Amino acid sequence: MKALYVLTIALLLCSAAYTQTIIKGKITDQQSGEVLPGATIANGKTVITASDKGEFEIRLTDDGTSLAVSYAGYETKVITVPANTGFVVIGMNSSNINLSTVVVTGYENNRRLLETAGAIGVLKASQLQRGDNRDIMAAMNTVPGVKMEAYSTGNYRIAIRGSLLNNPWGIRNVRVYWNDLPLSSPDGTTQKSIDFDPALIGSVEVLKGPSGSMYGAGNGGVLLIRNTKAGADENSLETGYTAGSYGYSRFEASYKTSGENFNIAANVVSQRYDGYRENNWGNKDVINLFSQFKTSEKRTLNLFVTHVTGSLGIAGALNAFQADSMPRQAGQYNKDNKTSVKKYDATAFGVSQTYRFSSHFTNTTGVYGNFQTYDHPFGTGIYYNGYLKESLTGYGGRTRFVYAPVLGSISSRFSIGGEYQYQHQFGNTFTVINDEAGSWPETGDLYQNDIVVSKSAMLFAQAEFDLPRSFFLTLGASYTNLSYDILDMLKTAGHVDYSGLLQFPDKISPRIGLVKTIGKNLAVHGSISSGYSPPPVWEINNYDGTLNKDIQPEGGVNYEIGFRGNMLNSKLNLDVTAYQMNLKNAIVPVAQANGTTAYKNAGATNQKGIEAAVSYLLLSDREQLVSLLKPWISYTFNDYRFRDYKTQSYDDGSSSVITVDNSGKKVTGVVPNSVAAGVDLDTRPGIYLNTTFYYYDKVPLNDANTYYADAYALLNLKIGYRKTFNRIGLDLSCGVNNVTDTQYSSLLLYNADATAYGAPPQFYNPSPGINYYGGARLKYSFK
Numbered sequence: 001m002k003a004l005y006v007l008t009i010a011l012l013l014c015s016a017a018y019t020q021t022i023i024k025g026k027i028t029d030q031q032s033g034e035v036l037p038g039a040t041i042a043n044g045k046t047v048i049t050a051s052d053k054g055e056f057e058i059r060l061t062d063d064g065t066s067l068a069v070s071y072a073g074y075e076t077k078v079i080t081v082p083a084n085t086g087f088v089v090i091g092m093n094s095s096n097i098n099l100s101t102v103v104v105t106g107y108e109n110n111r112r113l114l115e116t117a118g119a120i121g122v123l124k125a126s127q128l129q130r131g132d133n134r135d136i137m138a139a140m141n142t143v144p145g146v147k148m149e150a151y152s153t154g155n156y157r158i159a160i161r162g163s164l165l166n167n168p169w170g171i172r173n174v175r176v177y178w179n180d181l182p183l184s185s186p187d188g189t190t191q192k193s194i195d196f197d198p199a200l201i202g203s204v205e206v207l208k209g210p211s212g213s214m215y216g217a218g219n220g221g222v223l224l225i226r227n228t229k230a231g232a233d234e235n236s237l238e239t240g241y242t243a244g245s246y247g248y249s250r251f252e253a254s255y256k257t258s259g260e261n262f263n264i265a266a267n268v269v270s271q272r273y274d275g276y277r278e279n280n281w282g283n284k285d286v287i288n289l290f291s292q293f294k295t296s297e298k299r300t301l302n303l304f305v306t307h308v309t310g311s312l313g314i315a316g317a318l319n320a321f322q323a324d325s326m327p328r329q330a331g332q333y334n335k336d337n338k339t340s341v342k343k344y345d346a347t348a349f350g351v352s353q354t355y356r357f358s359s360h361f362t363n364t365t366g367v368y369g370n371f372q373t374y375d376h377p378f379g380t381g382i383y384y385n386g387y388l389k390e391s392l393t394g395y396g397g398r399t400r401f402v403y404a405p406v407l408g409s410i411s412s413r414f415s416i417g418g419e420y421q422y423q424h425q426f427g428n429t430f431t432v433i434n435d436e437a438g439s440w441p442e443t444g445d446l447y448q449n450d451i452v453v454s455k456s457a458m459l460f461a462q463a464e465f466d467l468p469r470s471f472f473l474t475l476g477a478s479y480t481n482l483s484y485d486i487l488d489m490l491k492t493a494g495h496v497d498y499s500g501l502l503q504f505p506d507k508i509s510p511r512i513g514l515v516k517t518i519g520k521n522l523a524v525h526g527s528i529s530s531g532y533s534p535p536p537v538w539e540i541n542n543y544d545g546t547l548n549k550d551i552q553p554e555g556g557v558n559y560e561i562g563f564r565g566n567m568l569n570s571k572l573n574l575d576v577t578a579y580q581m582n583l584k585n586a587i588v589p590v591a592q593a594n595g596t597t598a599y600k601n602a603g604a605t606n607q608k609g610i611e612a613a614v615s616y617l618l619l620s621d622r623e624q625l626v627s628l629l630k631p632w633i634s635y636t637f638n639d640y641r642f643r644d645y646k647t648q649s650y651d652d653g654s655s656s657v658i659t660v661d662n663s664g665k666k667v668t669g670v671v672p673n674s675v676a677a678g679v680d681l682d683t684r685p686g687i688y689l690n691t692t693f694y695y696y697d698k699v700p701l702n703d704a705n706t707y708y709a710d711a712y713a714l715l716n717l718k719i720g721y722r723k724t725f726n727r728i729g730l731d732l733s734c735g736v737n738n739v740t741d742t743q744y745s746s747l748l749l750y751n752a753d754a755t756a757y758g759a760p761p762q763f764y765n766p767s768p769g770i771n772y773y774g775g776a777r778l779k780y781s782f783k
Helices: 002-019 320-325 332-337
Strands: 021-029 040-043 046-049 055-060 066-070 077-080 087-092 120-124 146-152 155-160 174-178 201-208 221-227 235-244 248-258 262-272 282-294 299-313 340-356 361-379 385-403 410-433 442-467 471-488 500-503 507-518 522-533 554-567 572-584 587-591 597-601 604-616 626-643 646-651 656-661 673-683 687-696 712-725 728-737 771-781
Touching: 040 055, 046 055, 066 087, 077 087, 146 299, 155 174, 248 771, 332 361, 385 442
Parallel strands: 021 087, 174 221, 587 646
Antiparallel strands: 021 055, 040 046, 040 066, 066 077, 120 201, 146 155, 201 221, 235 248, 235 771, 248 262, 262 282, 282 299, 299 340, 340 361, 361 385, 385 410, 410 442, 442 471, 471 500, 471 507, 507 522, 522 554, 554 572, 572 604, 587 597, 604 626, 626 673, 646 656, 673 687, 687 712, 712 728, 728 771
8 A cells, every 4th residue: 555655646746747848948138149148037936047158948837837037137028938839039128238248240340348449339229219219319319429419300410429510400420320231321421211210220339439440431420220120039019109299199010020040020100290399390101121031051131121201390490589488489481481391202221141151251241222302492581492302312232251260379350341332312402482471382493403423432351359368459441432423404594514523532541449358347448540521412512503622521530548347246337438539621611691501621620528328237136126226327528629720701791701710619519518317217016217317518509609508407207017918018108308398409500690690690499398298009929
């Protein structure tokens, strides 16, 4: 009997063991794919940690039991694992940038940020979606050294370590890459090929300062944007709706799926905004598709397609009295003539392939194309106005070979490649006819009709060496050729044909960087880099129809040194950089008669600055009521001065040009001190809170430094509830922007006094007062 009892117990134990399921898997960063060693995996009371390779093995007691995965600096993830799952890859979303583990692609090195020389800001999806999701402007302005502004939703300008003095609209002097393919124009400007929508973007890397050794022309910097994509082994459908003040509404939907050899993400966005000011609307509809296929062990293919169509109103600038007393009004001319981009359409696509010849030798090659059209009545008054109808077609490609041998005891990496861009820009500018104030204007007489073909070709090479004693050396250089070919097709009587080829001098841009790591978590770095910024097409086309053939690119040399890393068990992250850039041949606007503007090379600037970002992970424990508590702050100090800087303005009274020497003055449009700070909080029940505070110092509005915009501070709050119920994820949120109802103008029109003709200068484009929003997101996981 005793033997039978023992046998029965043994059989029951064997049966229980047999019914248990063993799950094997790997924990990775959802965006980069990097493994997360030491991640915690919990199943009921069973808790294990992932190996140094991020792998784990855990025994489940019931079919369909969930796994809770947590890792310091990442959002806790709960997934349901079916009993027949053999191996699962779990992607984690970062809630904290850990400088010891985050991998960056900047400078084409694909290594830890800790081992990279250069000032690089990193924004993950969770940071990009910290606000109302209208755009990424609020997130971009948390990166030290970056200032992103909007005339209206969909019409942006960005400064990275620089002035917006000669950047009245659009994005100039900043190179933009989408999934490793260049989508800036050859002249360094960025149109609407890619919409800066947080639903489409998985991550942004901001390379500050000249990066010409790998990315071509531009003293400002580079934006490396990556498409949002599906997490590991994901199959989900998500939809969301947000509504807010001033007629803001937004619908978005996405489908994401992935497997061992593929990753597909499709996104749709429809957004409407009436605008804070009169004639200040912004509407858009976007569709985006990203796919990645691993066709073999050696070959990976990537494809993306984005189309956006929309319209936006331009309210125009106000003088100080108007901005203070009636900030929501539009400029009278803008209101009467509905100045706007009445309609824009932009399509961009790209295909790339990465082929691994061996473990030491790879090639990545991609091609892209974009098509854009604009219907754009513009102007500020009777002396400056027009109706532009324009179409742009561009294409190009980029290839890079990487060879990574081990030279004795030194690991090395050699990169060589090239990039080619072509853009055909066909523009017709007409006079404006409008018989009824407030109605849509019509086109009048044609006064400018041209085709501008811009081409750029670049060759680049880089060598990296992992030296003894934890030194990392990078040497790189590029060769760039740039030209604008202009065909003037206007055939009116008395018009002088200004067709011609503008060939800029070929440019070699070298860079050297050195990093010394201190232990596993700290590093110091320094670099010297050279760059140049060509004049965009709009700066060579004078308003009177003549061609500005004498203008030359700006040139700059940048010196910087920095310190980054984490301490206190990876809870404290800090990144500090000091730099000085000497800019020559600075391009400045020259005010002329009747309110028109031309551009010329007129001097130089000395640009010194300090950028610092600090965050502290006070709490990160999914078992606690407050599962995440992270305060953070970024600070930017700028001391930019004109050197040998002379400007010209037109005096209407004497009908003459006046030259003024502004050497030693502060550079127009550069904020001396700015701060962004906040607190991110998550709780075990699912309630979360994001607070963001901004402070901007007073800024000079003109070259003579006789006008300044006042300093201002902003506070934004967002609170929400996020929970997963089996396969359904729910996210409810609401928020307040500009809690204190501060009256301010983020976007300013510099040197407006030069064309005021005795009237109060119109510097200001008032930004929204206090505004509210609320939304809901629903996600269904098929797995």
